[in-house]
Amino acid sequence: MSKPTDLVQGTLDLLILKTIALESMHGWAIAQRIRQVSKDVLQVNQGALYPALHRLEQQGWIEAEWGESENNRRAKYYSLTKSGKKYLQSEQANWERLAAAIGLVLKTA
């Protein structure tokens, strides 16, 4: 299982923000979605997920709301705030620039 330290700093934050960009989700669903989309490559451990969610909430990028889950249980749903959306855009652009740069180095060097 991938610990957050295995990922580049801030990558998990980016993944979470991107995942809930379309609709609000609870923690479990976020972990599942990241796993499915990454074709089981990225498995987010709850030990990293929840502190990250709480930190993002504290920083004001996301906000939480209690709601009914699909099996009629109370669950905490996270969604992006306005500033979180902007933050996601800039972070995504940054990431793409960085990934492209690393790709270039790996191909040519």
Add this chain to the structure above:
Amino acid sequence: MRWLKSVSNRLRSLFRKSAVEQETVQELQFHLERQIATGIAAGLSPEEARRTGLLDFGGVEQFKEECREARGVNRIESLLADLRYGFRTLRKSPGFAIVSVLTLALGIGANSAIFSMVNALLLRPYNFRNLDSLIRVWEDRGIDEGYDARYIAPADAEDLHSTNGIFEGMTTYSFQSFGLGTEGDVQPILGCRVSANFFDVLAVSPAAGRLFTATEEQPGADQVAILSFGSWQRRFGDDPQVLGKTISLNGRVYTIVAIMPKDFDYPVPVELWVPLALTPAEKADRSQLSLNALARLKTGVSVSQARAELASFSHRLELEYPMTNAGRATTLLQLRKELYMFTLPLFLLLQAAAGFVLLLACANLANLVFARMIGRQREIALRAALGAGRGRLGQLFVSEALVYSTAAGVVAIATSFANVRALRTSIPVSWTKWVPGWDGIRVDGNVLVFTILATLGVGIFLGLVTILHTSRVEPNKTLKETGTGTVTPAKRRVRSALVVAQVMIALILLVCAGQTIQGLVRLASAYQGFETASVLRAEISLPQKIYSDNVKITNFYQQVLRGAASLPGVQHASLVTDPPASNVDNETTFFSIEGRPALKASEAPSADLQIASPDFFGTLKISSVGGRAFSDADSAGAARVAIISRGMAARFWPKDDALGRRIKLGAQDSSEPWLTIVGVVSDVRQNWWNPITRPVIYKPFAQSPQRSMTLLLRATSNPTSCASAVRDVVQQIDSGIALRGVNTLEEEVADSIAIVRIMGILMGIFGLLALALSSIGVYGVLSESVAQRTHEIGIRLALGANPRDLMSLILAQALKLTGIGLAIAVPCAIAISRAMASLIFGVVSLDFSILGGFTALLLFVALGAGYLPARRAIGVDPVVSLRYE
């Protein structure tokens, strides 16, 4: 907006802790359930699914902790815990707490008290709009005789007003004594004649009524007056109908048109203001510098720009009117600076001294904290062993220090109200009424902010010093050690540095205090030329109605002098118009010298005019330099005579003898009689602020009697004892005449320099505090270091060391530290003294006896601080000290 949400989240986590914790648990629970459900869906049995789910999930508590960390709760919570811990240690060792809190409170309190003075007197002495744009303008003839002798010629003022582009407004004024007619009597009062735009330039409006109009500047239309608030209260009993009423000034009827607000007392506290109505001839005068001028600079015009503009202005006038204006330079000074020319450096010095006292208090407290830290080494090592990082320990120390400094700050603020009130009321009102802003000395928002900032600064400073002292905690070593712990060389260096710094600050502060006090003593003796001891003074004012001519006035005063002189215990009795230390300058007069016509009118010599009875010089013991004193033969019918001061003789007759020369008050062709100079007396400095002694002309009382005189008596013993006898003498001659302002001359002099005296006292207090604090500090460090060497001393003694050698070893260490401190401080003190000498009154000068004396004193203190603990350590039986741990 993001930070708002962030703060609200944080607050919610902090104050609704259980609810937030509960939610976290629910959230994690939900996750676990979903994991189990997934397991079941994959075909596991419920038990199996639960087991793998739990295994997979890991430690719930750990996640909860990490979530808390992520929410940033821990930092605040730990800070609160540290603060609580600080309070507990404060309560647990009340002795230490009281000493340290009081030491700090003393330092902080001293600073905020001085700041309250600086705040009230320097930052806003007057409530005028945009005070910094107000300037005083005058024409300098090469001799600056002090800020109350800065005048401009009326025609020059008019030119300056109409031609320049740098002033938003310019106004002129001059003081005048009026005889205020009350029922059947005339009372002398001080008034001020002002241009119509005077109040507009200052940007003040009356509390009631209207200002002067331009037409009221015309002679004949000028019979209107504006009352000061105090005058309205005292003389008109707060009469709300006073506007429109009339008063008699010098026999003319004036209509009261306005009352000024309570706090308005510019240029000095006067009773009333009247229009300055100059005749066309007076207006055209360029020869006599007779008006005070005040201007407001246009916005955007700097003082240096204005100065340059004025220089070219005076140059133009010089070319245009060489007869009158040659050698005159139009000069300016900001109003704020003019007011505080003398006191500003003293205030800054006091503030710096208070700051030094606070530093010393901090150093002492740091010492105390260090001593305690050695005792707490194991606690700190334990904290470090349990995972507290340096940052975390630093936070602990800073919070502890903040608890102490905050307690000290609270004490300082709580007592500041009383302290500042004491400071404000400690100077007699008769003097402070001349100090604009003095009544404003109080604890206001600025002072509170200053105090709070000082408190926080002290706390953070102390905490940081503690971190420095406990850097590099090695739990492994410390926890294994037994006993009271050790002091590493690094720590000893920090403490040695503290001793050096304390000795340094103490010496600098003591030298500054010593020199300031010495300067003030010299200032007190600045009233050179006469003796204040055993002299009683009393003012007498005769009503015009009864004493209508000179014969009646002379008769009355001659009876008073005869009666007073014959009283038992009275040696001399005399009269004078302006006694020394009156805080009012003498009337200045222009004069002409016979046979020596002034080349230019601007060179018309001026001098202070005094009218005195024959025994005046004997009463004040003003020594004669040449010629004779006045006698009873200088009566109204006799030849007109005058006595002049030595300075005047030296200035106007530098080569030949002044005796026998004739002078005339006013111009050569005026109708005044010629006065023959019959005597020269030594110079008298009338008021302490006069930078130089001014030329004085004395006229005999019998030849120019005045209704208002000051009676001076020299007694053989305590002068106050003859006060009632003098009252009786006056009552017997005329029961309607009362003595006013009865006081000894010594007290008058003391009152007049009260403001500088209290500064001297404050400096003295700061000096003593510095001495006490640094002595305690040096003693504390040295006795501590000797106590730690008790074991070593025991070994040395047991091996046969000579106790005297040991003693000199310990004393040498004490002297080394003190010596380093003094070696750094002496050049600093010399440099500061030099700077002070040029700043303060010109009476402070570098005095090596002060410097040497205090250096020796501090060395002595250091020796004592080393000797006492050393004797104790050496006196201990080696058997005991070897067991000492």
